[in-house]
Amino acid sequence: MSLKPPKKSDANKSWMKKPDRQIKIQPEYHLLVTEGTDTEPAYFGAIRDIINKQYPKKIQLDVSGAGDNTINLFEKARVLAKHCPNVYRHVWVVYDTDDFPAEHIDRVVQLCNENSTEETEYHAIWSNQCIELWFLLHFGFMQSDIHRTEYWPKLTDWLKKIGEGEYKKNRQDMYWILRPFMELAITNAKRLDRINVGRAPSKAAPGTKVYELVERLKPYL
Numbered sequence: 001m002s003l004k005p006p007k008k009s010d011a012n013k014s015w016m017k018k019p020d021r022q023i024k025i026q027p028e029y030h031l032l033v034t035e036g037t038d039t040e041p042a043y044f045g046a047i048r049d050i051i052n053k054q055y056p057k058k059i060q061l062d063v064s065g066a067g068d069n070t071i072n073l074f075e076k077a078r079v080l081a082k083h084c085p086n087v088y089r090h091v092w093v094v095y096d097t098d099d100f101p102a103e104h105i106d107r108v109v110q111l112c113n114e115n116s117t118e119e120t121e122y123h124a125i126w127s128n129q130c131i132e133l134w135f136l137l138h139f140g141f142m143q144s145d146i147h148r149t150e151y152w153p154k155l156t157d158w159l160k161k162i163g164e165g166e167y168k169k170n171r172q173d174m175y176w177i178l179r180p181f182m183e184l185a186i187t188n189a190k191r192l193d194r195i196n197v198g199r200a201p202s203k204a205a206p207g208t209k210v211y212e213l214v215e216r217l218k219p220y221l
Helices: 039-054 070-083 102-115 132-136 148-161 174-195 210-220
Strands: 028-034 059-065 088-096 121-128
Touching: 028 039, 028 070, 039 059, 039 174, 039 210, 059 070, 059 210, 070 088, 070 102, 070 121, 088 102, 088 210, 102 121, 121 132, 121 210, 132 148, 132 174, 174 210
Parallel strands: 028 059, 028 088, 088 121
Antiparallel strands: none
16 A cells, blocks of 8 residues: 555545545433423423424423322333433423322432433422422522412412412413523522421422422523
8 A cells, every 4th residue: 555645636536535424413302201281391391392492403302291290200201211212311300299208209319319320310300399389489588388279379479460460270371471580589499408408308398409400401591
């Protein structure tokens, strides 16, 4: 084989050109599996629609309202992730503590940690007692451990103050209503997190990890 440099006259000939290597960059896939089938899918569905439309080559979200809770919800998320042709980089298990057994509430966190790998990371995104706490934190800080049914009239009061009417579980526009107050909600949720340091999810009342998911996706919103 000749070690002589190629002639200038041969430089542009097809047999001298190196083949093009097209590297296909896959987007970062996220799976959000929620306990509820109305409230959470509507809220996170709005986030999904924005991100998937604006950044389809960078990140893709799938949202599934599983209609199940705690450990069963995690198992549904794991099965969905396993059978999807795309490899999910993040799987977010979004659930309320409600009145479920404490051991089930806390076990989801353990399952997420145990099943996380370098390829796929599972996240337990719990709210004690329910996601309406996350909604309320958009308007102000609250530390009182009240029953979840008391959140709804409080939300109605706040919504009426800003001219958005009554709160209902199946409202489809909550993301858009709350969007201007997102930074306040994150700040308030982090403040609760600091208060709840060392407590299991079942004992962290009130408290919510929804801010971790929203903060992760916020650069795309």
